[in-house]
Amino acid sequence: MWLHSLQVIFAAACFVRLSAAVFADEAWNVDYHYALLGEPKEETTFFHQPNPSSKASLIYSLSEQGVLGAINPRDGSVVWRQPLLRDDTAQNASFLRAGEDRDVVVSGLGRQVAAWNAADGRLEWDLIVDGDLADVEILALDEGTPTTGAKDVIALSGGEHAAVRRIDGATGAVKWRHPLDGPDVPYQVSASATELYAIALHKTMLGYYKLKVISLDPVTGRKTDEHMLSSESELTTTDTIVSVGANSASPIIAWTDSAASVLKLNVLGTSGVSSFNIDKHGEGAVRRVRMHAPRHSNALAHFLVHYESDTAHWAEVFHIDVRNGKVEKAYSLPKAAGRGAFSTSVIDANVYFTRVTQTEVVTVASASHGILSRWSLQGARVADNSNSTPEPIHAVSEVSFKDNAVSAVRTALYTSTGDWILLRNGSPAWTRPEILATTIAATFAAPAEAEALVKQLQAEAHSNPVQAYSHRLQRHIADLKLLPAILSSLPQRIIDAFFGNSAEGGIGHDGFGFHQIIACATKSGRVVAFDAASPTKILWNRQVADLQPGQSWQPSLYSPRGGVIVVRSRADIGVEYSATDGELLASTLPVAEREVPSSKAMQYTIRSGGLEATLGERSAWHFVPANGETVISLVPRPINDPVASIGKVLGDRRVLYKYLDPNLALLVTGRNASRTASFYVLNTVSGAVIHSSMHTGVDLDAPISSMMSENWFAYSFTAEASDDSPKGHQLVVGELFESLVPNDRGLLSAKANYSSLESGAEPFSLVHTYQIPERISKMAVTRTRQGITSRQLLAVLPDSNALVGIPYGVLDPRRPVHRDPTKDEQMEGLVKYTPVLDFDPKWYLNHQREVVGIKDVETSPALIESTSLVFAYGLDIFGTRLSPSFSFDILGKDFNKFQMLATVAALAVATFVVAPLVMRKQVDQRWKLL
């Protein structure tokens, strides 16, 4: 009874301040956010001045993940972002171009050509074409009159109605359209100052490709010429086409034979092909040939060819004689070990090449091989403790000149570790871990230090008293070694504590469990780990899976004990890594500990539209949804889902018993033809349906998210309109009880033991539906150590780019309908049910931040009961700490230390002042009495 009343008081205290919210003083401190673009692509990344009149430039990139964005090169912050691809499943070619001295950037992705304001990222115009885009170019046509508006755009689309279009740069209207008939595959467009070339691939009878160059009149779109380039039996795949230059004084096309021994070049518009032998430079075949050419029509017609072998790279610079179209080699850049990146910059008409090797950054002019600037690469080792050094993958550079000498070189370098680094004169200015945008699995792990202490304490608890005492003594003596360090850091810690700076030290000194290690497995087979309490520093980053190009993996990460992270791909045993530094602990698990597919574990497979559970070899049960519905998702109760109380204490101190079963799962099925969706709560051991509901008019193309925890479930969907029902998004919350009569356990009361298979007891469920303002793409629930703290439903709102934490009290299915709550219900914190539920902006965990593209949310309990750690990943990385019932076991920011000290001081002063007075009064009183 005492406990019950305590819980009532506790619950009341929680619900009085129902709106668990983001506090202004915590907002930018306890949460962290990486606003990512995704892996930048070499062809679609460049420096550009958003305002032609100012010199300040931004870095623009359209990433592999289909996100277009502008990055401030000063601090690496995102100026604006536009996710062009809402789902990154389809791999489309993407293009990003910027006209010289124009304030728009033009993107091409899928079937959409769009122009964006370079300064603020707003849409200028967009156009949908009838075929996947093969290329987008800006027409750098010299039309005599200086045009102030945007430059026109040339778009080449493939598919059935392949065509070249000229699009008005100001409005997005099509000026002309030239169809490319026939079986040839459109490849690229290229524009010189006067001509326009469309290159198509012509497949010969023998399976080789031939390059077909179609010259077009830029003004009318009429074909002026067409010819084949003699690339006899050289092009077997398009991979060996090195490059098709564009927007240069004389655009070229380059290709190699399949053995990469001869480089062939053609200046577009001519029919001659120049051949250059590729020097082998010692051992190792040339793996890759790339070309770097300026993209300015008035720049010098110089270009650089970059050769790459397995162990080294080198480059050659070529000049084109514009008058006769002859190509000749000017000079070559020496071989350097490892991989390297070259980038091209243009100032006025001069072309400069910047080379990043593993050790230095070198800038040369295209005209001569003299080195203009050289900086050694400092501190670009991203993760020092990982034994592999990051290799440069690609780079873009901006060279500044002062007094005819290179004064500064800024290079945005993408490395093999997935970091995008800005090198300012060779030293890194900022690093963006863009690889985290490809996270496909993540987990929390407690650091090893905390685990070591737990182990020692366990050792003491399990040995005899004398041994335990000596062990403890030894431990404390060992701890004494740390004393000088602690003493020396003490003043700083006190000062920090007073001025409200976080006094949270390294991973080792963490009494609250905030310093957990988050490990993210990325699409490219790497695992990146960082500390949840100091996320600005990546702890380690290493390649764990050796994936071939095009190969994918389905990793799952978990932490079996503190300090260890197990990475397992599908159908693999799993490999253990140290959570702190990423060291491999054991390549394979010891046989004795190996997890054999046990005969006691149930396995669930979706078979012929239904769900089948097998126990060992035998089929345990089979669930077939009604009316030809198919399974959409199955969400089980979390494995680690502690429940503090088996009952819900009512206002009058009676108890409603929760229906708690560890084997509950929420199954969602749907049928597209009838637009129905059914939701079943299943017992996963017996296969029994515990609760089911069906909704009609459900949009199955919209996300249907679901969640199951403790004895309640939640799901959301988008409903269609009918005249008498509302259209929009709905959130349904249901709670299961053993009986709806307080203090009664129903059928279960008579039983001492409970079995999923034999129990006939079915729960009573209460369900409420809420109309919510937008769709929810993913749901999760907060987790705390004991489960005492009230829970919050975490919902990802893709339309608002937000993650909200909805307090359970708001969703409670026991909210009274059509009447005001009674006094007892008010005690519990229940308020009258309203069908419309608005997401209070104070529930937005991300507050003013915009968290884009979240795919999943992980939660983990901290060491203190009040707090749950939240980590969301997808495109962006976002994490925070949540106290759904407020921080009742930790002094938060609301605890004002100054105020406390001031109060104590004021009391002390008052005591000293009043003491003589009191003394005098007492003495006086004595005299009076006598």
Next chain:
Amino acid sequence: MHSQWRILFLLLASIANAARLTVSIPASPPLLANPATLPSSTHAVLIGPAGVHYDVPIRKDSTFAFGDLAEASYLLTIYSRDYFFPSLRVDVGAAADGSQHQTIQAWQTFRGNEWNNKGPAYGQGRDELKVQVQPTSKKDFYQSRGGFDILGFLKNPMILMGLVSVVFIFGLPKLMDMLDPEMKAEIEEMQRGKRAAPAELQSERDRATSEAVNAVQNFDIASWLAGRSSGGGGSK
């Protein structure tokens, strides 16, 4: 060449047929004085029947343009980082006169109400409709803590009373000292007279009252708590 013209014709026909909706955000002081300050992530979503979902980003002139809308009933929602916007119902239907044209209408709609329950009309057009939508409120993300406020603290009547009594305790003797000796003597005389007077003047009742007042003033809380009555020591 022939095929080209046919495609062009088809394109033109589809453009002529397609209903277009342009939603603009006007300057609406004081809430949103300049719609150009809206971040580029602001976007508008039209949800039609199952599977129909248009999502367009904000344009430079703070508008959202939907082209090529099929005949259906749509829910329009504008999402912005900092503001809430009302949601609209947009109906696209065939024109009543049976021509190739389409009518497009927009009303405000209220979440949680049946779809027929329409709010004020935002406009109606033939093939094309331009509506203006103003934000309803600004998002307020941050909960402020009930911090310490020295002024509020001082306004507390208890504190005020305490301060006044402090002023009396410390200030009054000082004030007495500052008076000139004659005046002081006079006041002392007056007070002495007052103290001496009651013995003769007071009636029985008055004396009883003053005893009660004395009893209250000399109340000994310690002895009372110890269970002794102030009257003379007999415990119960």
